[in-house]
Amino acid sequence: MGNCFAPISSNSSSTETSPRDTAPNPSTTQIGEPNEEQRLQPTSIGSNREISSSGPSRRQSTTLGRLNKHKRTSSLFSMVGPSLDALRNYATLPNPQNSLSASTLLLSSKTCLAVFDAYPKAKYHFLVLPRYPFPPQSDPESKESITSLNSLNDLKSILLKTTPSAREEILQNMNNMANEVEEMIRDEMLKSEGFEWKVDIGFHAIPSMKHVHLHVISDDRISPSLKTKKHHNSFRPDLGFFIPIMEVQRWIEDDSNMQERVDALSGAEQLLNTPLTCHKCDEFISNIPKLKTHLEKHFQDERSSALKHIARHGRQRSSDEEIF
DNA sequence: GTTCTAGAAC
DNA sequence: GTTCTAGAAC
Structure with a gap:
């Protein structure tokens, strides 16, 4: 609930396409005006709906799209x-951008995608992933990949199985798209909650x-899909299971003990059993x-104090100013 | 990852 | 009696 976007225009040049930019207009309304079903149901990461039904003009007929979706989920996927x-x-x-619906895909570039999390654990929750093949910066149009598909399995393989330059390029591109997604989220926060x-x-x-x-x-962390202690613990930035990308960036600046760091990741599972406490x-x-x-209650408190501050000073103190 | 449900906790 | 969690099944 609440994790739906009004139409957003990206002003960053790093993003090449989004469904809203390229698809005929019905897609413009998919993000901006989701129906109640889209709002409450997970968007579509898991259901694989509308993936690469390579026929022409997927989106021209809503009815056809829905029929296809149901056919696919019932006959091809048991789970x-x-x-x-x-x-x-x-x-x-x-x-x-031609294969994924606007309720699945938020952004795409030559190197990365941003998609809606199918089971969001907060009002806004997206995933950024590197594409494969991953073209080199020097030739973004190339069909070559700077790394193997297996090296993109997880963070561990990125850190251990890529060349230092590929590793840096991949993480930098992911970070750039994540920052762009954050900007879109913040725009939407302002629009929807002030x-x-x-x-x-x-x-x-x-x-x-x-x-x-x-x-x-x-x-x-307000979402109907957040149902267990493990869900909550898995996103606490202070526990060690959730690794802020800034920390990974620090790891690659001095990779002398990278193996130890990767080994520590494997032991992180027990952190999910940490007793439930508020992350705030x-x-x-x-x-x-x-x-x-x-x-x-935290959310309503934050909201009312932010709105008071804005009423008094005409703008919201940015988080940067609070920290520094 | 989610869903389902037995049995623990209240 | 009802609420809630955690483990099995998917």
Whole structure:
């Protein structure tokens, strides 16, 4: 709920396409005016709907699209919900902006994609993934890849199985797109709630889906899909399971103990069993329903103090100013 | 990853 | 009796 975007125009030159830019106009409304079903149902990472039904003009007929979707999910996929390699399917599409619907794909560039998380754990939650083949910076039009598909399996393989230059290029491109997604989120926060709040960007130490992905998630953590202690712990930036991308950037600046760092990632699973406490105020919370009430209160408090501040000073103090 | 449900916690 | 979690199944 609440994780839907009004139409957003990206002003960054790094982004080459988005479905809204390229598709005929129905897609413009998909993000901006989702129906209640789209709002509440997960968007489509897992369902594989509308993936590369390579026929012409997928989006021209809504009815046809829906029929296809249901046919595909019932006959081809026994499991309801996301397939564990849905992201890899996306990442290897030669033409994602033509193959993915606007409710799945947020942004695409020559090197990366940003997609809606199918089970968002906050009001805003997106995934940024590197595409394969991953073209070199020196020749973005090339069909060559600076790294193998296997090296894009997860953060571990990025850190250990790529050349230092490829590693830096991949992480830099992912970071750039994540920053762009954050800007879009902040625009939407202002439009929908009148103020901005924190956005976290990072990897999971132990990912649940194949193909490395960077989470871009708002720090409210208010979402019907957040159902367990492990869900909440997996996004706490202070626990060690969620690795902020800034930290990974520091790791590659001095990679002398990279192997130790990667080994530590594998041991991170037990962190998910950490007792449930609020990630904002550290208060112990006995169960998930109480956490939800608690987080809702934090959100309303933040909102009212931000709105008061804006009323007094005409603008919101940016998070940068708060830190420095 | 999600869904389902038995049994623990209240 | 109801709520909630955690583990099995998918």
